[in-house]
Amino acid sequence: MTTVPDVRRDSAIHVRSFGHGPAVILLHGGMGSSTHWQRNIDALARTFRVYAVDLPGFGEAADVPKDISADDYLTLVHNSITPLIDSAGVVALVGFSFGGAAAAYLARRLGNKVARLALIGPGGFGDLSRNEFDLRRAPPT
Numbered sequence: 001m002t003t004v005p006d007v008r009r010d011s012a013i014h015v016r017s018f019g020h021g022p023a024v025i026l027l028h029g030g031m032g033s034s035t036h037w038q039r040n041i042d043a044l045a046r047t048f049r050v051y052a053v054d055l056p057g058f059g060e061a062a063d064v065p066k067d068i069s070a071d072d073y074l075t076l077v078h079n080s081i082t083p084l085i086d087s088a089g090v091v092a093l094v095g096f097s098f099g100g101a102a103a104a105y106l107a108r109r110l111g112n113k114v115a116r117l118a119l120i121g122p123g124g125f126g127d128l129s130r131n132e133f134d135l136r137r138a139p140p141t
Helices: 032-044 070-088 098-113
Strands: 005-011 011-019 023-027 051-056 091-096 114-120
Touching: 005 114, 011 032, 011 070, 023 032, 023 070, 023 098, 032 051, 051 070, 091 098, 098 114
Parallel strands: 023 051, 023 091, 091 114
Antiparallel strands: 005 011, 011 051
């Protein structure tokens, strides 16, 4: 059973918060919303103050112009999430896919305000088409 959230709307983002304790901010992938984390929220909220964020243009967050640049989008995310981080103190950021790229950007900009960073299948880290991966099985030990 999911806990009842506190809901905040801070400029371009939409935030649902759950639980009490150290702050954990969850950033979703590029084809969804904070509901990507629905099955994780109850377990995390037993120990943490969980902030499930709808990024700009997703879920219940404000729309953004279709032609917004990546830099402008990430600045918008930073400016929208900073008040949340300032009120929480130090946070852990967790990002899935597109949210992983946003979380990495935020961690770099926010420095020591981010105690931990978890990237799950992060996207947006360059063109991997020129990399060669050796996907052969390791020999049995």
